[in-house]
Amino acid sequence: MSGLREQNRTEQRERILTAAWDLFAERGFDEVTVADVAAAAGVARATVFNHFESKQGLVEALTVRNLDLYGEMLERALADPDTPTPVLVRALFDGIGTGIENTRRVQRGVFREIARLQLGFDEGGPAQRMNEANLARVVALFELGQKRGDVRRDHDPDALALAFSNLVNGTITGWLFNESEPSLRERMRAAAEVFLGPVAEDALATREQALPDLIPHRPGGDTP
Numbered sequence: 205m206s207g208l209r210e211q212n213r214t215e216q217r218e219r220i221l222t223a224a225w226d227l228f229a230e231r232g233f234d235e236v237t238v239a240d241v242a243a244a245a246g247v248a249r250a251t252v253f254n255h256f257e258s259k260q261g262l263v264e265a266l267t268v269r270n271l272d273l274y275g276e277m278l279e280r281a282l283a284d285p286d287t288p289t290p291v292l293v294r295a296l297f298d299g300i301g302t303g304i305e306n307t308r309r310v311q312r313g314v315f316r317e318i319a320r321l322q323l324g325f326d327e328g329g330p331a332q333r334m335n336e337a338n339l340a341r342v343v344a345l346f347e348l349g350q351k352r353g354d355v356r357r358d359h360d361p362d363a364l365a366l367a368f369s370n371l372v373n374g375t376i377t378g379w380l381f382n383e384s385e386p387s388l389r390e391r392m393r394a395a396a397e398v399f400l401g402p403v404a405e406d407a408l409a410t411r412e413q414a415l416p417d418l419i420p421h422r423p424g425g426d427t428p
Contacts, residue, residue: 217255220245221269224262228310233263264331266310267317271334274300277418278341282348287416289349290404294396295415297372301392303419304376312380318373342368354405364403371395 223244227236238259242249256262277299281292304311321335342365349355355364375395379388400407 216247216251220247220252220255221262221265225266225310228313229307230309232309233313263313263317267314268331268334270314271331271338273420275334275338275341276420278338278345280418280420281345282341284416288410288413289345289352289354290400290407290410291413291415292345293400295418297392297396298389298415299419300372301389305388308380315377315380319377339365339369356403356405359403368399371399
């Protein structure tokens with residue numbers, strides 16, 4: 205019986221998170237109340253607080269979802285035995301840009317939370333642990349590229365991973381908070397080439413190669 209109760213609680217939590225994501229994406233974080241989320245999820249307002257301490261707690265949980273999705277993209281890149289590393293890097297920039305461009309309003313709240321992680325304001329929390337795990341995956345991707353011979357060996361993989369992550373997050377954040385900016389996908393594609401120029405052994409040789417689909421396809425859509 206306790207197993208069924210726990211399953212129901214997990215399903216209820218996921219329903220609340222999905223409702224919050226949809227509402228934040230439609231209206232923006234500041235325009236949505238906990239009561240709105242509760243009504244959309246079909247639960248009492250107190251039930252939302254049983255799962256999350258505050259509306260900010262909802263954003264933190266959605267940030268973990270985003271980071272988990274990003275981690276799956278990195279795992280798919282690491283598991284690809286045939287695609288050159290520069291093409292995988294382009295696919296990561298492109299896939300991330302595509303997903304975020306379609307959910308701009310909710311991503312503003314998520315990337316505020318990611319900025320908090322980078323500044324060390326969530327030490328020891330699940331989002332920080334996931335963020336560190338993802339950075340380790342990026343390091344592994346560049347180490348693999350160096351073994352394959354398509355990433356220059358005179359760069360330290362840890363430094364490459366940090367530069368990659370900073371460029372990704374900086375490009376996204378600049379776009380999220382500037383309404384006049386053009387397509388994020390276009391900006392991400394340009395950022396990929398800026399990154400690959402000094403990093404790839406021959407970035408131009410793979411520039412026209414088709415990008416693999418690294419986005420995990422989940423029931424009900426690709427967004428968290």
